[in-house]
Amino acid sequence: MKTAMYALGRLKAGTMNKTEAAYDQHLALLQHAGQILWRRFEGLKLRLADNTFYTPDFAVMAADGVIECHEVKGYWQDDARAKIKIAAAQYPFRFLAVIARTQKQGGGWDMEIF
Template identity: 50%
Template sequence: MAGYSAAFLKDIERRIDNGSLKVAGGTIKPSEINPQTAAKKPNNAVENLQALGRMNPGRMNKTEAAYAQYLDALKACGEILWYEFECIKLRLADSSHYTVDFFVMRSSGALEAHEVKGGHAFEDSIVKLKGANEKFPWPFYLVRKAKGGGWNITKVGNKSQLQTWAT
C-alpha cells in the first residue's frame, strides 16, 4: 500500500485490534477471531481502507473542499463561469456508474469533469475515469494536491492534446 505512512497503517491496525475501528460488516474484536478459520478468510485490508475515505453523497472531504475554494478563486478571476459538486452521475455500463466530483464550465463555455484525489488513487477509480473519458464528449481531468501547495491537474486520455497544469 504505497502512499500511506507506516504510522498511519500502524494506527489502523491498533484501532482494529482494540475494536475502535468499524470495518465493513461491523466491529471486529480480536476475541471474536477464530484462529482455526482466520487464515481462510480473505484479506480485505484494502477494501476496509477505502471505506474509511468514503463520504455521504453530496458532502465534500477536505481535499474536495480545498479544491472548491480554488475553483471559487478561478470564478472570481473570470477563468471559469460555473462549477457544481457531484451534480452528474454517469452510467458507464449496466451496473457501473461514475459520479463526477466537479463539473466545471470554462469562460469559453466548454464543460469539463474534474476528479479530485487526495492520496493514493486506487486502480478501480482510474479505470472508471478512463472509461467515462472514452464514452462522454467532454474532457476529464485528474486533480491532485501538489507538493508545496497548489494543484496538479492532468488531462485524462487524448481527446485533444494531452496537457498538465501546475498551479
C-alpha cells in the same frame, strides 16, 4: 515492511472531504476571476454500463464553454482510474484528475488530462 491501508468509508453523498473543499475554494477563485463560468459538486452522474455509473467530484464549465469533469484525489486507486478513462472515451467532456500537492511541494494542484 508494507503499511496496511484501511478504507475510511465514503462520506454521505453531497458531502465534501477536506481535499474537495479546498479544491472548491480554488474553483471559486477561478470563477471570480472569470476563468470558469460555473461549477457544481457531484453535479453529473454518467452511465458507463448497466448498473455502473461514474460521478465526477466537480462538473465545471470553463470560460470557453467546454464542460469539464474534475476528479479530486489524494492518491489513485486502480478502479477510479479505470472509470475516468472509460468515461473519457464515452462522453464529449474534458476529464481532469486533480491531485493536491503537499506543503513541502509548495501546495497547489497537479492536473492530469484524460
